[in-house]
Amino acid sequence: MLDVQNLSITFNEGTLDEKKALQHINLHMKKGDFVTVIGSNGAGKSTLMNMISGSLKPDIGHVKINEKDVTMLPEYKRSQYIGRVFQDPMAGTAPTMTIEENLAMAYARNKKRGLRIGVNKKRKQMFRENLERINLGLENRLNAKVGLLSGGERQALSLLMATFTEPNILLLDEHTAALDPARAELITKLTGEVVEQFGLTTLMVTHNMQQALDLGNRLIMMDKGQIILEVSGEEKKALTIEKLLHEFQRIRGKQMESDRAVLG
Amino acid sequence: MLIAIFSAIESGFIYALMALGVYLSFRILDFPDLTVDGSFVTGGAVAAISIVNGVPPVLATFYALIAGFIAGIITGVLNTKGKINPLLSGILMMIALYSINLRIMGKPNIALLNESTVFNQIEGFWAKLGIDEFLNSILTALGADRLPGTWAVLIIMILVTIVVKFVIDYFLKTEVGLALRATGDNEKMIRSLSANTDNMKIIGLGISNGLVALSGAFVAQNDGFTDVSVGIGMIVIGLASVIIGEAIFGTKTIARATLAVIAGAVLYRIVLTLALRVKFLDTGDAKLITASLVIIALVAPKIIERQKEASRKRKKRAMLAEGGGADNA
Ligand SMILES: Nc1ncnc2c1ncn2[C@@H]1O[C@H](COP(=O)(O)OP(=O)(O)OP(=O)(O)O)[C@@H](O)[C@H]1O
Numbered sequence: 219m220l221d222v223q224n225l226s227i228t229f230n231e232g233t234l235d236e237k238k239a240l241q242h243i244n245l246h247m248k249k250g251d252f253v254t255v256i257g258s259n260g261a262g263k264s265t266l267m268n269m270i271s272g273s274l275k276p277d278i279g280h281v282k283i284n285e286k287d288v289t290m291l292p293e294y295k296r297s298q299y300i301g302r303v304f305q306d307p308m309a310g311t312a313p314t315m316t317i318e319e320n321l322a323m324a325y326a327r328n329k330k331r332g333l334r335i336g337v338n339k340k341r342k343q344m345f346r347e348n349l350e351r352i353n354l355g356l357e358n359r360l361n362a363k364v365g366l367l368s369g370g371e372r373q374a375l376s377l378l379m380a381t382f383t384e385p386n387i388l389l390l391d392e393h394t395a396a397l398d399p400a401r402a403e404l405i406t407k408l409t410g411e412v413v414e415q416f417g418l419t420t421l422m423v424t425h426n427m428q429q430a431l432d433l434g435n436r437l438i439m440m441d442k443g444q445i446i447l448e449v450s451g452e453e454k455k456a457l458t459i460e461k462l463l464h465e466f467q468r469i470r471g472k473q474m475e476s477d478r479a480v481l482g
Numbered sequence: 483m484l485i486a487i488f489s490a491i492e493s494g495f496i497y498a499l500m501a502l503g504v505y506l507s508f509r510i511l512d513f514p515d516l517t518v519d520g521s522f523v524t525g526g527a528v529a530a531i532s533i534v535n536g537v538p539p540v541l542a543t544f545y546a547l548i549a550g551f552i553a554g555i556i557t558g559v560l561n562t563k564g565k566i567n568p569l570l571s572g573i574l575m576m577i578a579l580y581s582i583n584l585r586i587m588g589k590p591n592i593a594l595l596n597e598s599t600v601f602n603q604i605e606g607f608w609a610k611l612g613i614d615e616f617l618n619s620i621l622t623a624l625g626a627d628r629l630p631g632t633w634a635v636l637i638i639m640i641l642v643t644i645v646v647k648f649v650i651d652y653f654l655k656t657e658v659g660l661a662l663r664a665t666g667d668n669e670k671m672i673r674s675l676s677a678n679t680d681n682m683k684i685i686g687l688g689i690s691n692g693l694v695a696l697s698g699a700f701v702a703q704n705d706g707f708t709d710v711s712v713g714i715g716m717i718v719i720g721l722a723s724v725i726i727g728e729a730i731f732g733t734k735t736i737a738r739a740t741l742a743v744i745a746g747a748v749l750y751r752i753v754l755t756l757a758l759r760v761k762f763l764d765t766g767d768a769k770l771i772t773a774s775l776v777i778i779a780l781v782a783p784k785i786i787e788r789q790k791e792a793s794r795k796r797k798k799r800a801m802l803a804e805g806g807g808a809d810n811a
């Protein structure tokens with residue numbers, strides 16, 4: 219479903235701030251795979267997401283969706299296949315427009331936009347049914363401007379907007395990080411539910427190790443632009459936070475040793 | 483006085499089309515588009531030169547609309563494809579249009595006094611309807627001593643403006659319209675929902691300047707002449723209409739906001755007319771008055787809001803103090 223091959227990018231190449239944000243990343247995801255991504259700040263997680271969504275173009279390497287090479291496809295064309303939720307709850311919705319209008323825009327994602335009215339009776343009913351699933355009472359506020367909603371409500375709406383058209387790929391970049399613990403938990407639960415319901419192929423970045431362990435069938439750890447650990451299936455189920463931290467230190471330690479050896 | 487107000491309302495409805503165009507770029511696309519100063523003249527120029535060359539007025543007016551649309555598209559392309567910042571794209575286009583307008587007209591001004599226009603073309607038909615007599619008899623009954631020459635311009639323009647308003651209201655609710663609004667509201671988000679935001683801006687600016695040029699075409703035909711410099715400060719007049727309208731009539735929904743813009747355009751003309759009747763002000767001060775109006779419309783709501791807030795707090799404090807006193811007793 220998603221194929222990332224040898225993806226690399228260096229920011230500010232040839233200057234003092236040169237930053238190898240991604241180095242030869244390879245990642246293959248089958249339909250229905252749910253991969254959680256962890257790693258320290260600056261590891262390149264967001265850069266990887268931006269590269270898949272098309273808001274950044276790689277120096278070398280390819281991104282394929284459904285066997286189709288989309289590396290050079292502009293972001294707006296690629297987003298037919300990709301649902302995204304951003305870290306900032308304000309980023310995923312249009313504040314001066316109503317809930318139903320926001321949903322109508324999301325609904326048009328994988329269709330050709332025309333001069334039909336965006337919110338008709340039939341769609342309204344469908345939006346209402348979808349909003350009922352997230353259980354926040356938003357189905358009764360279809361005409362409310364989204365700017366009036368709380369961060370948690372907006373993020374739940376963003377999640378719904380990203381998923382209800384069943385995109386080929388769902389990208390979640392720390393989408394619970396800006397929320398209070400209770401709201402974060404709610405969104406985490408909703409995420410698990412919708413991904414399961416639609417069988418969405420999902421890539422989720424998080425700094426919450428527990429969340430990374432609870433959700434998904436695979437886990438990758440990134441550091442300095444590389445994938446340094448990959449765990450899946452039964453092995454992932456058996457994983458704990460302690461083991462993960464231990465593993466991180468072991469790999470990093472080894473690398474430090476080899477760095478030292480190179481530097482002599 | 484009555485006649486002055488009457489023609490102010492008449493102009494208000496003609497310029498309302500321009501204000502709606504400014505509303506589309508400024509408010510909907512969040513794009514401060516200065517092309518307006520140029521495209522307004524382009525509208526007048528294209529309509530005038532076409533009419534002088536024997537094109538039927540309605541068709542000439544339509545050509546003006548198209549010319550404005552093209553001007554807007556070029557500004558949009560400069561901004562989105564040329565990556566030139568919005569203000570500068572508009573300024574560049576405005577300056578370029580000055581020369582282009584001169585080229586279109588072939589000289590700095592064109593008189594339409596003996597030409598047929600969309601307004602005088604229907605005079606014969608209009609006279610048969612007897613609307614003028616009817617409305618003027620009402621005015622006479624109300625005690626007016628001087629009467630408007632014809633109601634045709636006002637009524638045609640009200641109809642045109644209302645039709646344009648409803649078309650805009652409808653368009654902004656369509657799938658494309660929603661994407662256009664989102665482009666001004668949260669560009670990153672609508673791009674992640676597979677809308678081509680470059681195209682949205684280009685189309686939006688095209689429609690906006692199309693309306694501005696349409697307004698310019700009607701103004702030229704109503705005034706009976708056009709001049710290459712009539713567009714100076716047009717953007718500020720548009721803004722004045724938008725801001726005054728919004729401040730007074732609100733923006734709760736799109737339909738409400740477009741109505742507010744039209745009302746703002748009419749109100750602006752009335753206020754300007756009244757201001758110019760003050761002894762020491764003359765027509766040269768119109769632009770100063772316009773700028774002052776915009777400043778007042780921007781600042782006044784904030785001051786009023788602050789005073790409301792302050793008095794609310796004062797009341798609350800007073801109430802608490804009373805409540806505290808009662809507790810002690
Ligand atoms: N447009 C850019 N120009 C220059 N450097 C960049 C750019 N985008 C990212 N970087 C750098 O690339 C590195 C990887 O950034 P990225 O945002 O992918 O990290 P991350 O893993 O998402 O971190 P975090 O957990 O803090 O979100 C960082 O060092 C960052 O400073």
Ligand SMILES: [Mg+2]
Binds near residue numbers: 263264265391
């Ligand atoms: Mg990040």
